[in-house]
Amino acid sequence: MRQGQPNIGVGLRPTHYPFLEPRPQTQVTWFEAVSENYMDTKGRPLDMLELIREDYPVALHGVSLSIASAEGLRPTYLQNLRKLVDRIDPFIVSDHLCWTGLNQQNLHDLLPIPFTEEALTLIVEHVDQVQTFLQRPILLENVSTYLQIPGCEYTEWDFLQAVADRSGCQILLDLNNLYVNASNHHFDPYVFLEQIPTHIIGQVHLAGYTDMGTHLFDTHSKPVYPAVWDLFSSLIARAPDLPVLIEWDEDIPEFPQLEEEALKAAHIWTYHHGQTHTQPLSAPIFSSFPQT
Ligand SMILES: [Fe+2]
DSSP states (O other), X not given: OOSSSOOEEEEXXXXXXXXXXXXXXXXXXXXXXXXXXXXXXXXXHHHHHHHHHHHSOEEEEOSOOOTTOXXXXXXXXXXXXXXXXXHHOXXXXXXXXXXXXXXXXXXXXXXXXOOSHHHHHHHHHHHHHHHHHHTSOOEEEOOOOSSOOTTOOSOHHHHHHHHHHHHOOEEEEEHHHHHHHHHHHTOOHHHHHHHSOGGGEEEEEEOOOEEOSSSEEOOOOSOOOHHHHHHHHHHHXXXXXXXXXXXXXXXXXXXXXHHHHHHHHHHHHHHHHXXXXXXXXXXXXXXXXXXX
């Protein structure tokens, strides 16, 4: 990653393949690909990922490692992941701090974990297995949750720190997920941000949620909300070299609109750390944020 400049990426999504195939100049500086979409497959998706990799750093982000599963890790999944990692040479390999299935069935959901010593021991053991197998550290992402499991012995931020400290992995901090959880479970997201040391954070996600009336739902279907931009502003002021990603997975806009969202993150970086060659925005980041 570049030092002293904003490192803002976007997710590589099939809907943008026609736009990206002619290899246009873009304002984003890296891409994140969902690992499972390119594992054990051939043809256009893998060709596209390799094309992007020729021009940009790429991060691989998994959704079904199931690091917290009491059933243990799946050897075939890890072998397929390692093949992809060897082929693409990503600068980050990440997944989620959750479990995703039972009885060898993938539920295609990021399910919450109890923040207990027992879960911590299991997760650290699994992270060690993954990192040993891949021969590299991984990042684990905080997930959005809609219930709190009784009997937790740690706060979420202390649990994340303990996982990182004991396993040597880093945290992919999703600020949208943090905001969703803070709203759904009634805590102050800035307490979380103050408590978690920046050296254990290896990457940031930004996305948009949907307000369901009774709770916030992590849909990745909208622009980043002002409250999440404020959290980002607070974090990037203290940790300027973090790679930052705009995630947009439903109602995905055309690439230029996604790029504009990435530019907003770059402008907030510039607000804190000085001038770069960031292109002007077509609209304010949000009405109360100072213009750069
Ligand atoms: Fe995320």
